[in-house]
Amino acid sequence: MFLLTFILLWISVSSSPDQLKNVALRGRATQSTNFGGYSSAINAIDGNVDPLYTRGSCFSSQAELSPWWRLDLLETHKISRITITNRGDCCAEYINGAEILIGDSLANNGNNNPRCAKISAIPLADTQNFLCDNMTGRYVNIALTGITGYLTFCEVQVFGVPVNNYACKK
Numbered sequence: 001m002f003l004l005t006f007i008l009l010w011i012s013v014s015s016s017p018d019q020l021k022n023v024a025l026r027g028r029a030t031q032s033t034n035f036g037g038y039s040s041a042i043n044a045i046d047g048n049v050d051p052l053y054t055r056g057s058c059f060s061s062q063a064e065l066s067p068w069w070r071l072d073l074l075e076t077h078k079i080s081r082i083t084i085t086n087r088g089d090c091c092a093e094y095i096n097g098a099e100i101l102i103g104d105s106l107a108n109n110g111n112n113n114p115r116c117a118k119i120s121a122i123p124l125a126d127t128q129n130f131l132c133d134n135m136t137g138r139y140v141n142i143a144l145t146g147i148t149g150y151l152t153f154c155e156v157q158v159f160g161v162p163v164n165n166y167a168c169k170k
Helices: 002-014 041-045 163-169
Strands: 028-031 068-085 099-103 115-118 127-143 155-162
Touching (some): 041 155, 068 115, 068 163, 115 127, 127 155
Antiparallel strands (some): 028 068, 068 127, 068 155, 099 115, 099 127
């Protein structure tokens, strides 16, 4: 009985959201448009949470209808939580109303996937967590669907496990 209790406790601790790794670091990022200069999509998954755009650690689209940023995790994951760090120099409102979408489809550039969360606002230089309740998907999109404007932020961290590994941890 002791061994069974120990195993069940180990499983729950080893798969808790706080123990998960940031799987975004090994992914590939793309975006609808590039503002130029320091605004590459890859900047948002470089592990650098510096909120200053001019230091090259942030992403920004051009002003457009429905701007988006997409992360390809290279395989389907069970995603527990997504953490986003907003810019700290200006433009905090450019993420207001964005949706976090997770799924395996690239239809409409991945923007038709199910929604994990809607971002009401993230203050300047602040970091917020969004719980995704173990949604599964290969793609994580952040999109201002139906909104004309810029989309910008500095870091996205995705905490989860590959689906093929998840079964082994249960």
